[in-house]
Amino acid sequence: MSSKHAVLREVFGFDDFRPGQEAIVDHLLAGRNVLAVMPTGAGKSLTYQVPALVKGGLTIVVSPLVALMQDQVAALKLAGVAAETINSTASREENVAIWRRVAAGEVRILYLAPERLMTDRMIAALQRIGVSLIAVDEAHCISQWGASFRPEYDALQELRTAFPGVPIGAVTATADEATRRDIVEKLFGGEAELYVAGFDRPNIRLTVEPKSNTKRQLLAFLEGRPSESGIVYALSRKSSEELAAFLSDNGYRAVPYHAGLSPEKRAEAQELFMAETGVIVCATIAFGMGIDKPDVRFVFHADLPGSLDAYYQEIGRAGRDGKPAEAHMVFGLQDISMRRRFIDQEHEEGERRRREHKRLDALVAYCEAPECRRQSLLSYFGEAAAPCGNCDVCINPVATVDGGDDARKILLTAQMTGERFGATHLVDLLIGKANPRAQALGHDQLPVFAAGRNQGRNVWQSLIRQLVGGGYLTIDVAGHGGISIAPKGHDLLEGRIEFRYRPDMIRPAGGKSGTRAPAEADPDVPRALLDRLKARRTELAREQSVPTYVIFPDRTLIDMARKLPRTRRDFENLHGVGAAKLERFADTFLEVIRLYSDEVEA
Known part of the structure; x- marks a missing residue:
């Protein structure tokens, strides 16, 4: 038995690696840098924990959250591994005692937050001791293109010069192509092995419904689920508390979780959720990173998440045991307006704000997808898929109408303008609005100019969103938000496939009322x-x-x-x-x- 398989069996109790794990382990054992993008629940931690124990010496793991570090250290200690974490919640005496064990060579894996690791004093001390391996968890946090950029992660790009020759493994569950490129450039100077597993979680049923009355919709969803564990995500602290109280009043065991609660209250809620079945956590995005509870049966979004990246991470907390789980979102026009305000408040004018708006556009396109929802989600991450049969659009198809002619007008407009302009510019051309930019570039002379003047701006905007959601068009989030034609779009242009759209997703001109189901x-x-x-x-x-x-x-x-x-x-x-x-x-x-x-x- 090889040393890696011996560690896998004797320490972790597994006979075989899961798909993808062994290749990453081999790269790190061979001294090569590697970025691994694997779906939640795929066993990312094991890809650096096994080589850490095979190599011997000291492995440093960079992790963004104290709770996440503590959970992983506790799990490793139960497996008999000498693991520790030095963090802000421990007393100075406790941290000093742990450091002495590290310096004495008694600790195999040390978890540190990036801001604690990247100090001159810590780097110098670790250089003296010697480091065998470095692992960066939640690596998407280092990327300026990512939806969860954390400034304290930015300093990690100095690791390769501080520890030359020490292999670095970076793992994350969510990173589109632009984010992956940025991670590789920052952490590894452009030189690293790249492993990207499939993003699909086929056991999770995907559903999006128009928002009418959130509380009633939540109760209807939960009916028949009296003992299932789940997470309800809300936009605000107030909403998370109101929903938890509402569910408690209706006989469910529900607790709130948000950053405004005391550390003790948050810990109490998390421990209850992890230890018992039938507990529902009503939370803001403060809850979830590092949560590894296998029997979470559902994730319910009471409000629109921040982006498809965030949505993917959040629904990934369901069904880690491989059994059927559900991701259910209620979605309304007010959610979009609120998210846009948040983006404008959080980011100054410039590239970052523009990118976040484009990410939101991609999420709205997913919500309005006329075809398989899983195809739309996976397309965002650059992955093609057949219709899944496990989303609301596949299971209960909505009424659609043929939109091939209008779709081809949009595709031709994108093509004739070089596939580098956003939706606003394309719609201006279609409805015949000669804005100064269009005139300067001569776009008002193109044959597609005013080809769609028979329909309003709202119709063309919805059609573009549905073409994006259906995988015919792609939004360049990392660039300037330009819309380009995907391979599926070229098939449509050449008449090999058709495009059908959802008229129920076309908002009234002026956009003052939300999307409504016919019954409402x-x-x-x-x-x-x-x-x-x-x-x-x-x-x-x-x-x-x-x-x-x-x-x-x-x-x-x-x-x-x-x-x-x-x-x-x-x-x-x-x-x-x-x-x-x-x-x-x-x-x-x-x-x-x-x-x-x-x-x-x-």
Whole structure:
């Protein structure tokens, strides 16, 4: 048995490496730098922990959060590994005692925050002791292109000169191509092995629905999940506390988590979540990094996340055991406006602000995707995929219409202008608005100029978002936000494939009202009842292992909620109810309607 397999078996208890792990271990053991981009739950930590123990000597692990370091050190100690962390939560005496053990050669793996590592005093001390390996966890934090750039990580680019010849391993779960290039340049001076695993987490069902009443939608989603662990993400501290209180009032075991709570309260919430089943954490983004609880069955976004990068990381906390899990988001126009304000408040005018707006554009495109949602998500990370069969768009397809002609106008406009301009410029050309830039470049003389003047700006903006969400167009987030044609877009231009779009995602001109489901636009359809009917349909679909629309499509449920049938004869007259479905499902849905009506009339 090789030394790496001996460590894997004897220390960690695994007979084999997971896919991708062994190649990274081999690179580090051979003294080569490596950047590994692997999905959450793929076992990134093991890729540097195994070579650390095989090589011997001292390994330094850079990690951004104290809680994350403490959890990893605790796990390693339970496995019999001499691991420690020096951090701000320990007393000076405790840190000094640990340092003495490090200096005496008694510690194999030492976890440090970047700001503690990158001081002249610490670097000099480690140079005297000698370091065998350096690992940088959450490596995307070093990249100015990333959605989670942390200034304290920036100093890590000095590691390669401070410790020449010492291999550096960098790991992260989320890094698009521009972020990967930036990490390799900063950490490794452009020289490193690159391992990018697939980003897909096929066991996670992806769903996005228009936001109407967040609390009611959350309750409808949770119906039938009395003992499941999950995370509800909210935009503000206040919202996280309100949602936790609301769920507690409705019989769920829910706790809030945000940066405004005391360290003791946060620790208490995290420990409860990690140790017990059936706990729901209602949190801001302060919660999650390093959370490795295998049986998280759902992540519910009550508000729009900051970007697709953040969304991918956050939903990745679900289903790490490989069993079915759900990522459910409610999405409204107000969320987009609030996110835009946050970006403008947090970043001064310039490249950083512009990039964050483009990241938000990509997220909105995902929410409005007319085709498989997983294809849209993976396309953002540069990965192609077939329709997944495990997202809301695949399971319960929405009404779409042929948009091939309009799509080709957009594609031709992008092509004729060099595939380097953003959506605003392309729409200006299509509707015939000769802005000064278009005139200076002669774009007002192109054959596509005013080719779309028969439709409003809002229509063309939505079509572009849906083309991005469908993988026909690509937004260059790291560049100047230019829109380019993806291979799928070239297939559309050449007539090999078609494009269908969702008219329900086209916002009214002026954008003053949010995206609404057809039922919400009808005052005769009680939304609370419709939510209950959908929840019952979901239960039945799960029991019979079929997609929800096989039980009844939304149109039938809307008909139920509008007409309030009381008898089987009434039920038989609903849209989409045949003899077999009348026999199988009438009683259970009539009971939901009866209970709702009794509550309303009481």
